[in-house]
Amino acid sequence: MFATDPVTGNNTAADFARLALELHNLDGVEETVEAVVEFALQALSCSYAGLALWASRSAPEIAAVTDPVVADIYEVQLGSGEGPLITSLESRTTVLVPDTLSEERWPGWAAKVAALGVRSVLDVPLISSVPGTGPVGVLGLYSPEPDAFGPDDEAVAHILARHAMVAVGTARHQANLTQAVDARKLVGQAMGILMERFDISPDQAFAVLRRYSQDTNTKLRDVAAELIDTRRLPR
Structure with a gap:
């Protein structure tokens, strides 16, 4: 579906340009976030993807998942208030978990996620371009393989997160205007x-x-x- 560089195997700028156009033509936040996570499956070395959005000052909300296992991973963190998703939101930084079996920062979370069959996790924040505002949300990528995400995957994930941030912001603005x-x-x-x-x-x-x-x-x-x-x- 997406063209790749024959040497690096990375997605080309044309792929993201096409994604931006597709996102622009979508109606509503729900359709937008669904398109983002589906694109993540095509563009990155992940088996599952999800998007959590900061809908209020209280807690993030699950906006889209490609598999119920992602919702389970999110629920574990939202219930306990700790994990890479929470850390990525609060610190506005990318959080990589190379292997949940050896993860020591959140041992309780890691054990539950490993039991779900997920070994690698990459959470990338959607940072708003408006000064003084917090992150819009977090794009989560998941793989059953350890060490699944390398530097190239992180780079592509950051590009996708920027596209997602703009698309979600636009969709929310349009929804507010409609309301x-x-x-x-x-x-x-x-x-x-x-x-x-x-x-x-x-x-x-x-x-x-x-x-x-x-x-x-x-x-x-x-x-x-x-x-x-x-x-x-x-x-």
Whole structure:
């Protein structure tokens, strides 16, 4: 599927250019992350791949995996709060585990992962280009073979991570724009209901929605949606 250099065997820039174009044409974050991990299987010496995204300040979330074993590996780390994924997120650095059977940094995690049949792990952070912001997430690569990832694999993984960071950022931005447009539509409909029912101005109708939003600690769009669905404001 992907052209390779006849001497080094590495993926060419054309492959990544094609990936960038494919990611640009995808709709939504879910489709984007799925494309990234599937590309990783083709471009790198890995049997499984996964992508964890930092969705909030609390904890990363599993965004895409090529095999259930990757979800198991992530769950072990998210539950314990330690492992190469957590370290890669917190330190913003690439973390390589050459062999889980001899890994000493996270012995509990390593034993569980080795029992799943995974020997090599490479976690690469998706670093945002916006100054002062943390990592977007981590691209995880896994192999049943020890010492599966060499310098060339790390280099390609870094390139893929940069493409993934841009693609995920763009997809999230588009999703936020869509949500904002939807919210404005909902608020506009709710204002229309209030204006007709109580014979008030647009400014007064918006003030009513905002007051209910503040008093009930509910998002403005949710207040509007409830009014549209029930024809009643939240209690």
